[in-house]
Amino acid sequence: MQIGWCTLNCRFNQEEGVGDTPDSYAYDGNRVRKWNVTTTNYGKSWAAGDIVSCLIDLDEGTITFCLNGQSLGTAFTNIKMGPGVAYFPAISLSFKESVAFNFGSRPLRYPSCLTYPVDGYLPLQNPPTADLIKAHKLLGYMKNVLGTSIDTQEEKLVDRDVAVWRLHGDATVLITLAHIFNHFAPLMCKVYLVEDVLMNFLLGILEGGGSVDEHPLIQQLLDLFWLLMEDYEVNECLKQLMMSLLRAYRFSPIIPDLGFQIHYLRLTTAILHHEKSRKYLFTFDVLRSVVFFYIKTPLRVKEAGLEELILTTWWPTHFDKEGKDEREPADESADERLRRRAYERGCQRLKKRIEVVEELQVQILKLLLNNKDKSTGEASRYIFLNKFRKFLQENASNRGQHPTALCPPEYMVCFLHRLITAVRASWDDSNRKSPGSVSSEEAxxxxxxxxxxxxxxxxxxxxxxxxxxxxxxxxxxxxxxxxxxxxxxxxxxxxxxxxxxxxxxxxxxxxxxxxxx
Known part of the structure; x- marks a missing residue:
C-alpha cells in the first residue's frame, strides 16, 4: 500500500502506482519507505487500524505524513507547482488490502498533528461550523433542563445532579425538551455532529468509572430520543452513533491500560442495554459489528507501552521434542529464575488488562443473546441467531465473494472465542438453577x-x-x-x-x- 498525492498527469497501471511517476508522492509504511520514482527510507512501520495523515503545503511545496498523530517529518520538498498543476489524494492497493478515507466529513482523529489553523492546514472538506455551534448550544440547553427541577412549594428552580434525572412525565420538562428536540433532532442525522457532539457527550457520562448499570442517564436519554424524535431520525442517529463507536474502537491506538478500547466498549454496552435501541441495531451489518470483538495487536512495542508492563524478557533455552522446556526449575541459575519470574509477572499484568476488554466484549454478546426482553415481538436472541447464521453462511465459502467482503480470520477467531465464553456462562447459569446437571466443562x-x-x-x-x-x-x-x-x-x-x-x-x-x- 502506497498513499500520498498525485496530479492529473499521472497514469497508473498494474505495475506502476502512486509514487512511481514523477508527479506522484507516496509513503509506504509496510516497507517503511517514501516513493517518488526513486525510494528512500522514511517514517515508521504501520499496522492495520493505524491512521495516516497526509499533509501537503502548497505555499512551501512540501509533503509531510503523520502516523497516529505523530509527525514523521517532511517527506518531500520542492514538489512541482505552477499553472495547471493540481494535486489529489491517491493510493495504490495490493490484493485484499482496504482503506477508509476521511476528507473532513467526520471529525479528524488527530487534528493536533495538523495544528490547523495555526500553521494554515485545513481538511479538504470544511467542518459544519454553524451546525456545530447550534448543536453544542442545544445540548447545553438540554443539560440545563436535565439539571434543574421545579420546587412547587417554593415556586422556584433548584439545581440537581444530571446523572440522577428520570423521565417521570413532568409536563413542563417534557414540553421544554420537545421544543429543544424540534431543532436538535435534525442535526443528529449528520455523522459529523453525532460523532463530535453526541458521542462525546455520552462518553463523558461514563467517565466517572463504575459499572455501566450505575449510569442510568444513558437509558433515560435513549427513552427521550424515541419519545421526542421521529423513528427515522432515531434510526439514523443510532446508526451513525454505532458507526462512530466502531471507527473509534478500531482506529484507537494501543496504550498500556487499553483505556480507549474500554471506554468505547463501555458506551456500546450501555446503548445495547436499551432494549428498543438494541433491537433496531440488529439491522446493523454483522460483519462490521465483529470489529468490536477484536483486540488490535500492537506493532510498535514502545508506543503500546509494553516496556512498562513487561520490564524484562525471558524464554526457555532447552526444549524437548514437543517444544516444551525440558529443564526443571531447580536447574535454573539465580539470574534466570529472577528474569523468568519478572517476565511472568509482566505477562500476568498484561493478561489482566486484556481480560477487562474481553469481559466487556462478552457482556455485549450476553445482551445480544438475551431472550427475556420486556417488549413484544421477537426476542433479541432469536434475531441475533438469525443474523449470525446468515453471517456464517456468507463466510463459510468464499465462492463468488470478494476477499474484502469476508470477515478477516483474526476477527473471526476473537469473535467466536467471546461467543463461546458467553454461551459457556449461560450454560453455567442454567446449571446452577438445575441441581444435578453437568457443568459446561463436561458438556x-x-x-x-x-x-x-x-x-x-x-x-x-x-x-x-x-x-x-x-x-x-x-x-x-x-x-x-x-x-x-x-x-x-x-x-x-x-x-x-x-x-x-x-x-x-x-x-x-x-x-x-x-x-x-
Missing part, C-alpha cells in the same frame, strides 16, 4: 450431529472434507456408530431450526449442550 456436542443430517450446515467443509466424501470413504465407521447410538439419544427433529440453547439427555443421564445457528 460436549454429540458427534453424530455432524453427519446424521439433523442440522443443516449449508455446505460447510469438515476437517476431513465434504460430508458426501466422508460418507463415501468412512461408510463402515458411520454404520458402526449408528448401531452403537441407536436408542441412546432422544430425537431432535422437533427442535426448531433457530433454537439457541437445547439440552439433550441420553440414556447415560448426561446433558449435551447444542448451539444451533
Amino acid at each position: 460436549y456436542v454429540p458427534p453424530q450431529l455432524f453427519y446424521n443430517g439433523k442440522v443443516d450446515y449449508f455446505d460447510l467443509q469438515r476437517l476431513g472434507g465434504l460430508l458426501s466424501h466422508l460418507k463415501k470413504t468412512l461408510k463402515g465407521k458411520f454404520d458402526c456408530f449408528k448401531e452403537v447410538q441407536t436408542g441412546s439419544y432422544i430425537s431432535i427433529s422437533s427442535v426448531k431450526k433457530h433454537s439457541s440453547l437445547v439440552c439433550l439427555e441420553p440414556a447415560g443421564g448426561r446433558n449435551f449442550f447444542l448451539l444451533f445457528f
Whole structure:
C-alpha cells in the first residue's frame, strides 16, 4: 500500500502506482519507505487500524505524513507547482488490502498533528461550523433542563445532579425538551455532529468509572430520543452513533491500560442495554459489528507501552521434542529464575488488562443473546441467531465473494472465542438453577450431529472434507456408530431450526449442550 498525492498527469497501471511517476508522492509504511520514482527510507512501520495523515503545503511545496498523530517529518520538498498543476489524494492497493478515507466529513482523529489553523492546514472538506455551534448550544440547553427541577412549594428552580434525572412525565420538562428536540433532532442525522457532539457527550457520562448499570442517564436519554424524535431520525442517529463507536474502537491506538478500547466498549454496552435501541441495531451489518470483538495487536512495542508492563524478557533455552522446556526449575541459575519470574509477572499484568476488554466484549454478546426482553415481538436472541447464521453462511465459502467482503480470520477467531465464553456462562447459569446437571466443562456436542443430517450446515467443509466424501470413504465407521447410538439419544427433529440453547439427555443421564445457528 502506497498513499500520498498525485496530479492529473499521472497514469497508473498494474505495475506502476502512486509514487512511481514523477508527479506522484507516496509513503509506504509496510516497507517503511517514501516513493517518488526513486525510494528512500522514511517514517515508521504501520499496522492495520493505524491512521495516516497526509499533509501537503502548497505555499512551501512540501509533503509531510503523520502516523497516529505523530509527525514523521517532511517527506518531500520542492514538489512541482505552477499553472495547471493540481494535486489529489491517491493510493495504490495490493490484493485484499482496504482503506477508509476521511476528507473532513467526520471529525479528524488527530487534528493536533495538523495544528490547523495555526500553521494554515485545513481538511479538504470544511467542518459544519454553524451546525456545530447550534448543536453544542442545544445540548447545553438540554443539560440545563436535565439539571434543574421545579420546587412547587417554593415556586422556584433548584439545581440537581444530571446523572440522577428520570423521565417521570413532568409536563413542563417534557414540553421544554420537545421544543429543544424540534431543532436538535435534525442535526443528529449528520455523522459529523453525532460523532463530535453526541458521542462525546455520552462518553463523558461514563467517565466517572463504575459499572455501566450505575449510569442510568444513558437509558433515560435513549427513552427521550424515541419519545421526542421521529423513528427515522432515531434510526439514523443510532446508526451513525454505532458507526462512530466502531471507527473509534478500531482506529484507537494501543496504550498500556487499553483505556480507549474500554471506554468505547463501555458506551456500546450501555446503548445495547436499551432494549428498543438494541433491537433496531440488529439491522446493523454483522460483519462490521465483529470489529468490536477484536483486540488490535500492537506493532510498535514502545508506543503500546509494553516496556512498562513487561520490564524484562525471558524464554526457555532447552526444549524437548514437543517444544516444551525440558529443564526443571531447580536447574535454573539465580539470574534466570529472577528474569523468568519478572517476565511472568509482566505477562500476568498484561493478561489482566486484556481480560477487562474481553469481559466487556462478552457482556455485549450476553445482551445480544438475551431472550427475556420486556417488549413484544421477537426476542433479541432469536434475531441475533438469525443474523449470525446468515453471517456464517456468507463466510463459510468464499465462492463468488470478494476477499474484502469476508470477515478477516483474526476477527473471526476473537469473535467466536467471546461467543463461546458467553454461551459457556449461560450454560453455567442454567446449571446452577438445575441441581444435578453437568457443568459446561463436561458438556460436549454429540458427534453424530455432524453427519446424521439433523442440522443443516449449508455446505460447510469438515476437517476431513465434504460430508458426501466422508460418507463415501468412512461408510463402515458411520454404520458402526449408528448401531452403537441407536436408542441412546432422544430425537431432535422437533427442535426448531433457530433454537439457541437445547439440552439433550441420553440414556447415560448426561446433558449435551447444542448451539444451533
